[in-house]
Amino acid sequence: MKTVQLKKVRNEKLRYLSEAHLLKEPLVLVFGDRKMLQDENIYKEIRAVFKDGHFIFGSTSGDITSNSVDDESISITAIEFEKSNFIVKTANVLNSDKKINSNLIGRDLIQQLPQDNLKYVFVVSEGSFVNGSQLTIGMNTATQDNLLITGALCGDGANFEATVASYNQQPKEGEIVIVGLYGDTLEVSFATNGGWTPFGPERVVTKSQDNILYEIDGKPALDLYKTYLGEKSKELPGAALLYPLKVKSSDEKKSIVRTILNINEDENSMILAGDIKEGSMVQLMMTNVDSIVNAAEVGAVKALNYRENKPDLAILVSCIGRKLVLDQRVEEEVEEVVEVIGKDVTVCGFYSYGEIAPFNGEKNCQLHNQTIVITLISE
Structure with missing residues (x-):
């Protein structure tokens, strides 16, 4: 070669x-x-x-x-x-x-x-x-x-x-x-390999369609996400790249990381880079250099x-x-x-x-x- x-x-x-x-x-x-x-x-x-x-x-x-x-x-x-x-x-x-x-x-x-x-x-x-x-x-x-x-x-x-x-x-x-x-x-x-660490409680996806996340634990996903981000929520959607989601569905052996690419304020939803199934367990993640x-x-x-x-x-x-x-x-x-x-x-x-x-x-x-x-x- x-x-x-x-x-x-x-x-x-x-x-x-x-x-x-x-x-x-x-x-x-x-x-x-x-x-x-x-x-x-x-x-x-x-x-x-x-x-x-x-x-x-x-x-x-x-x-x-x-x-x-x-x-x-x-x-x-x-x-x-x-x-x-x-x-x-x-x-x-x-x-x-x-x-x-x-x-x-x-x-x-x-x-x-x-x-x-x-x-x-x-x-x-x-x-x-x-x-x-x-x-x-x-x-x-x-x-x-x-x-x-x-x-x-x-x-x-x-x-x-x-x-x-x-x-x-x-x-x-x-x-x-x-x-x-x-x-x-x-x-x-x-x-x-990733290098990201989950933090906070595990929560259940209660409403989603393809790669759009609507509800976690029966509450609007975007509202919950903003609560965790605090002041950094003003920097969405860019700030979401620093706090992805760990996703584990019941029919998959391993968890996978999903980035939030965009948000929909009108629907209180988040658009992810890949699909997320209803019933999946999700958890916020963070990392350092x-x-x-x-x-x-x-x-x-x-x-x-x-x-x-x-x-x-x-x-x-x-x-x-x-x-x-x-x-x-x-x-x-x-x-x-x-x-x-x-x-x-x-x-x-x-x-x-x-x-x-x-x-x-x-x-x-x-x-x-x-x-x-x-x-x-x-x-």
Whole structure:
């Protein structure tokens, strides 16, 4: 596996972060600032560097390399597989007049991939319209819960205005891209970790629909949430990223973290990043910088322990909520991962609105929030 990395900062030309190689038909991962990706010249500019490349674009809440975490920039990672191959499929959730069916879209996308020797799927999904919970359920249905899938919902900084993605064209809204990797020697491992601690009493979800939370313990969810936040409730919905919910439903073995993406004052409800079932037990969570950084280190150790060979490539996806907590120390999370996996491993990725991966040791993928997902690849 050969890789080349480039960086583009606003109003500057592309610059190389690693030695330039002449790559053959590389998979080119382009992660960065949404407004920069929407520039009409960006696709042509990157295509000029890798004329026979296959380009996956995704907007972020910060792009990641081993060197830095940046906001107003684009990071480009070109990968040439020497023993493996890949196939890319796309769908757009805005192309239908019907109500968006994320479950069906996820299932159909996976079914479009040839299944013979399919080892791994990487997902770059728009993050504004898709229901990430239903998307993962649909993908699992198509694979009988027996295919490793990791990835993310695209971001837009802390703006929550729009997200864009694409394959081999100008990035656009509503797009979902999946990359299927094939190869006899391909080895992919992963791990997830959070670092958040629950506090306060457990309460029961008494009214919800899909990803909208209406009532907890028979009371308006938003009112109860504001009571706990106190003065910080004036900063909603942004403040909610610092106080997510731990959710445990009766038919699930493990709890999952859910971020509150928005609020509806008229309905006294909260819009979450993923589904929340009636009858689930919920609890507020909080964290600090050291807990998040330590969680990243533990995740990297787990991902490394799950594999036989040294990785060539690491794809890191971390939640915007973690980035807000880390603030000026945001690069420490990445530094801990690099320290574990080795400085010679190419690192790429981004901060997202939702992380896609199984629970550790499982195969069926889930939508996570406030989590770091570390995917290690070699061939």
